[in-house]
Amino acid sequence: MALVAKPDLRPQIPNFSSGPCAKRPGFTLEALAGAMLGRSHRASEPKARLAEVIARSRAILGMPTDWKLGIVPASDTGAVEMAMWSLLGERPVDVLVHESFSEGWATDAVKQLKLDGARVLGAEYGALPDLSAVDPGHDVVLAWNGTTSGARFPNGDFIAADRQGLVICDATSAAFAMALPWDKLDVVTWSWQKVLGGEAAHGMLALSPRAVARLLSYKPPRPLPKIFRLTSGGKLIEGIFAGETINTPSMLCVEDALDGLRWAESIGxxxxxxxxxxxxxxxxxxxxxxxxxxxxxxxxxxxxxxxxxxxxxxxxxxxxxxxxxxxxxxxxxxxxxxxxxxxxxxxxxxxxxxxxxxxxxxxxxxxxxxxxxxxxxxxxxxxxxxxxxxxxxx
Structure with missing residues (x-):
């Protein structure tokens, strides 16, 4: 191949990492000047900032009003693990695998949770599994966008509207960049560090009414670590979905998340x-x-x-x-x-x-x-x- 002349023009921002991702255009540390540093996240003002992250996220994503949205530990991974350990086991589960992170969820289902009736429906990197094989009577775990494969689900048509199982959707590199079919999903998770360029900290966990009903009616046959618990005394821990995080968040990261959300609003x-x-x-x-x-x-x-x-x-x-x-x-x-x-x-x-x-x-x-x-x-x-x-x- 003949030599190519060295280009003169350079990207102004050469940050093309897939996580943590580029900050929003024009970002400077001055945007975080109002962070509630040195304050308890349980105090009224910091708690209000956490609640604001939830409210702005819901509004931008167009989440149904009857869904719950909370901030949880350990980024998207923590949110998915919390959902899987808390919800799965009542019925068989289909795990759709087409890249490394969904392969990790399959490992959880088969080797860690040891779920009866777990099926792994796989595909090579760059392709999607056989969606016609998904059983509407099964729970489903999937990654909407393959962060490591570059393949995404184009729509939710393969998910039955009258499904009996729950659909747990890892949307960490899809949320805020792709339209999600909320009516076809029951759990949606993401992190702050992807599409809006936030700093790594907590994850976001969204639950449909069907998912909440499962939480209240099904007791998993396994011990749950404290950071995975979404219920107490047979009731949903409502504080999780009102800015009362399970463990201590970084208020600097919270301020950064708010900056990204406000920018998102400013561009439509x-x-x-x-x-x-x-x-x-x-x-x-x-x-x-x-x-x-x-x-x-x-x-x-x-x-x-x-x-x-x-x-x-x-x-x-x-x-x-x-x-x-x-x-x-x-x-x-x-x-x-x-x-x-x-x-x-x-x-x-x-x-x-x-x-x-x-x-x-x-x-x-x-x-x-x-x-x-x-x-x-x-x-x-x-x-x-x-x-x-x-x-x-x-």
């Missing part, structure tokens, strides 16, 4: 957030359409994520390499871009096929995506030339 709420993310995907799709060496890991356009955009190297010479050398080449490509200061943290996830992963969530400017793409071509040309040299052949 959920429609504005979705439009920004979809524009980032479209920019990369236009480039891939003419690329001689790059393709999408998710080949079906209907299933491609607009947030975690995963690319593969399609050149024949790369395909001829063994998996170990493919991984080394892909990491080297990411390292070249990192060294130039034009793209940080875009190597594919460690368990995913070798390639690149570019975060396209709403806090990323499409202009920065556009500025990055010529650098991808430049870095690839550098690497191809390097590997074709006599020294490399030795």
């Amino acid at each position: 709420g959920l429609p504005g957030l979705i439009a920004r993310s979809e524009a980032n995907l479209a920019c990369i799709a236009d480039w891939v359409a003419t690329s001689e060496w790059a393709g999408f890991l998710a080949q079906d356009p209907a299933n491609r994520s607009s947030t975690s955009i995963c690319l593969t190297i399609t050149a024949p010479w790369f395909a001829a390499l063994d998996p170990g050398n493919q991984a080394k080449v892909a990491k080297r490509l990411a390292a070249v871009l990192d060294a130039e200061g034009v793209a940080y943290d875009i190597a594919s996830y460690r368990d995913a096929p070798p390639g690149l992963r570019i975060w396209g969530g709403a806090t990323v400017e499409t202009a920065d995506i556009a500025a990055l793409l010529p650098w991808l071509d430049w870095a690839y040309a550098q690497l191809a030339q390097e590997l074709a040299s006599p020294k490399a052949a030795e």
Whole structure:
């Protein structure tokens, strides 16, 4: 491959990590000046800030009014674990696996919870499981967007409206960037550190009336750690859904979450957030359409994520390499871009096929995506030339 001229234009913000993700445009630490530092989160003013995170999140996402939304420990992982350990076991469960995090939920269901009737419906990275196999009589656990695979569910049509089971949806890299079918879901979780660029701290747990009914009628045949408990004395712990978190939150992270939510409102709420993310995907799709060496890991356009955009190297010479050398080449490509200061943290996830992963969530400017793409071509040309040299052949 001929050498490509080194681009002149650089992304203004080269942060394309898939978590923690880029801060919202124009962010400075001054935005956190009003944080309730040194205060108890149980005091009235700090508690009001936590309740404000809940209220603004509900409003932006268009969550049904009869749902509960709370702040819980340990980011999205804590929220999903809390739901699985508290709700599963009453009926069989189907776990839909198409990337590493949903594979972790399958491990929980099969090896940790040891649930009777647990079925793992799997697919390769970039694809989706056989959705026709989902049993409406079973509970379902899924990750709406494959953060490590770049594939998302395009809609909820595969979920029966008259289902008997609950649907637990890990939406950590989907919430605020994709339209979620609330009528087809019963538990929805996410973290602050993804689409709105918040700092890692607590997760968010949303429960439908059906999920609440399960909590009140079903007692899991297992001990629950304190941070997993959503009921007490046969009643829902309502404080969790009113800003009374189970353990101590960072009020600095709370202020940061509020800053991201206010920014989201300023750009038009959920429609504005979705439009920004979809524009980032479209920019990369236009480039891939003419690329001689790059393709999408998710080949079906209907299933491609607009947030975690995963690319593969399609050149024949790369395909001829063994998996170990493919991984080394892909990491080297990411390292070249990192060294130039034009793209940080875009190597594919460690368990995913070798390639690149570019975060396209709403806090990323499409202009920065556009500025990055010529650098991808430049870095690839550098690497191809390097590997074709006599020294490399030795």
